[in-house]
Amino acid sequence: MTYLKISSINKSFGEEKPVLMNFSLDIDRGQVISLVGESGSGKSTLLRIIAGLENKNSGDVFLEGEQILSPKEKLVPGYDEIQLVFQEYQLFPNSTVEENIGRPLIRYDKKYKKQRIEELLKLLNLEPFRNKLPRQLSGGQQQKVAIGRALSLEPQVLLLDEPFSSLDTIQRRELIFELKEIFQKLQVTVVFVTHDLDDALQMTDSLVIMHQGKLIQRGSPEDIFEKPKNIYAAKLFSHLNLIPEKPKTYVRPSDVQIFKTTGLPARVIEKQYLVHYNQLTVSLADKSVWKVEDKNRVFEIGDRVKLKWDEKKELSF
Numbered sequence: 304m305t306y307l308k309i310s311s312i313n314k315s316f317g318e319e320k321p322v323l324m325n326f327s328l329d330i331d332r333g334q335v336i337s338l339v340g341e342s343g344s345g346k347s348t349l350l351r352i353i354a355g356l357e358n359k360n361s362g363d364v365f366l367e368g369e370q371i372l373s374p375k376e377k378l379v380p381g382y383d384e385i386q387l388v389f390q391e392y393q394l395f396p397n398s399t400v401e402e403n404i405g406r407p408l409i410r411y412d413k414k415y416k417k418q419r420i421e422e423l424l425k426l427l428n429l430e431p432f433r434n435k436l437p438r439q440l441s442g443g444q445q446q447k448v449a450i451g452r453a454l455s456l457e458p459q460v461l462l463l464d465e466p467f468s469s470l471d472t473i474q475r476r477e478l479i480f481e482l483k484e485i486f487q488k489l490q491v492t493v494v495f496v497t498h499d500l501d502d503a504l505q506m507t508d509s510l511v512i513m514h515q516g517k518l519i520q521r522g523s524p525e526d527i528f529e530k531p532k533n534i535y536a537a538k539l540f541s542h543l544n545l546i547p548e549k550p551k552t553y554v555r556p557s558d559v560q561i562f563k564t565t566g567l568p569a570r571v572i573e574k575q576y577l578v579h580y581n582q583l584t585v586s587l588a589d590k591s592v593w594k595v596e597d598k599n600r601v602f603e604i605g606d607r608v609k610l611k612w613d614e615k616k617e618l619s620f
């Protein structure tokens with residue numbers, strides 16, 4: 304039996320264009336998957352439906368074979384077993400870290416509550432901050448408190464909706480690194496939603512690509528990079544250069560080699576220093592513009608270059 308089964312979900316808000324179209328996804332227990340899609344592709348709506356917090360037009364969600372009911376089918380919407388964490392931490396500003404984490408346990412036995420809070424403070428390395436208020440913490444620490452609060456009810460499934468959007472790159476990398484270990488320790492099933500492919504790749508090697516309410520592709524980064532199902536999935540990984548006289552056929556900048564003598568003629572019109580290479584913008588004879596990578600940093604603006612690539616690396620849609 305599939306652990307978390309999302310089956311043929313359709314959702315529209317009123318007369319608007321559908322937000323989710325026949326969306327299906329099976330997730331194994333303990334799996335951490337990243338769901339990547341641009342803003343407005345329906346990611347938050349999908350998470351809310353999985354959590355039982357949003358009505359759907361059709362389709363079903365099952366957790367271990369048990370149907371997840373929508374708000375219109377359940378008196379108190381949502382489930383303790385499935386917790387949603389948002390981009391805005393939504394912490395109680397006048398409560399301490401400890402109190403925020405313990406908040407969902409308000410009706411639980413006092414001894415259990417204390418013990419669970421201690422476990423989570425330790426797990427999340429938040430012990431030194433237990434008496435601090437949210438405003439006294441960094442963005443990354445605040446997000447950890449929000450995740451701690453979601454974990455307090457010992458959920459089986461954690462849904463993270465763009466949880467790192469307010470953090471800078473270094474904070475994100477550190478938090479992702481820490482969380483990966485925690486999720487593994489807890490064996491919790493995680494759906495991590497993001498528009499940022501880099502964050503997704505840092506978190507897991509199990510990707511789901513979503514576009515305009517539809518699941519486009521599921522697989523490892525290597526699979527999707529090498530055999531993207533459509534141009535949207537391909538472009539998530541890099542810029543694409545359109546090959547002259549080959550309609551709808553592209554090559555990635557990283558697959559183009561730059562020579563001085565033979566190949567497709569081009570002229571360097573722009574040079575950008577990036578961490579691992581100089582990114583060159585080159586103009587072809589037909590006036591089209593390509594991006595290529597000068598790994599040895601030898602070419603300058605105005606240079607005439609020749610471009611070559613392996614035909615096997617071409618992507619056609």
Ligand SMILES: Nc1ncnc2c1ncn2[C@@H]1O[C@H](COP(=O)(O)OP(=O)(O)OP(=O)(O)O)[C@@H](O)[C@H]1O
Nearest residue numbers: 316322340341342343344345346347348349465498
């Ligand atoms: N309650 C609502 N009423 C009407 N339209 C809505 C509602 N919630 C979401 N939408 C619309 O549904 C579409 C998908 O929104 P959703 O938030 O699910 O996308 P998303 O991929 O999570 O985007 P973002 O990353 O910007 O949050 C958008 O066009 C949005 O305007």
